[in-house]
C-alpha cells in the first residue's frame with residue numbers, strides 16, 4: 001500500500017490512522033504547494049489532483065478523507081478506530097464531516113488557496129480580491145472552531161470516550177490554526193494537546209519533520 005502525501009496537508013490525518021492501525025505502507029511525497037498534484041504522472045493516477053491518495057495492495061485506489069479513514073477503520077477492526085455505540089458513531093461522523101467539508105474545504109481553503117474562490121471572468125474579477133477572500137476564510141475558521149468547541153464540551157474525543165477516525169480530521173485542521181493566526185478555543189486546544197500526546201501522532205509529525 002502507498003500513501004501519497006504532501007507537507008502541511010490533510011494527508012497527515014490518514015498517516016496517523018495507518019500508524020494507529022499498525023498497517024505496513026510506503027509513502028510518496030508530492031510538492032503540493034508547487035502544484036505537483038496537477039502535473040503528470042500524478043494527475044493521471046488521481047484525476048482529482050489531491051492528496052491524501054491511497055493505492056492499496058490489490059492496486060485499487062481510494063480518495064476522499066472519510067472513505068479512506070472508514071476503510072482503515074473497517075480493515076483493522078482490532079485497532080478500534082470506529083465507535084461501536086450509535087450515538088458515539090454519529091457524533092464522530094458529524095465532527096469529521098464538518099472538519100473536512102466545511103472547516104477545511106470552505107474556510108481554510110479560502111485562506112490557503114484564495115485564488116480558487118476568485119471569480120475567473122473579467123466582469124466579476126474586480127469583486128472581492130484575494131485579501132478579502134482570505135479575511136472571509138479567517139472569520140469562517142474562527143466560527144468553525146467555535147462551533148466545534150461547543151460540540152466538544154464534556155467529550156474527550158470526537159466520538160466520546162475513545163479515540164476514533166474522526167479525531168484525525170479535526171487534528172489536521174487544528175494543526176493549520178497557527179498559520180492563519182487563529183487561536184484554538186479551550187476544548188479544541190485540549191483536544192489538540194491530547195492528539196499530540198499520542199504515539200501515532202508523534203511518529204507522523206516526526207515523519208513530516210515537525211517533531
Ligand SMILES: N[C@@H](CCC(=O)N[C@@H](CS)C(=O)NCC(=O)O)C(=O)O
Nearest residue numbers: 009010032037049050051052064065
Ligand atoms: N476532498 C478531499 C480533499 C483533499 C484536499 O483538499 N487535499 C489538498 C491538500 S490538504 C490538496 O491535495 N490540494 C492540492 C490542490 O488543490 O491542488 C479529501 O477529502 O481528501
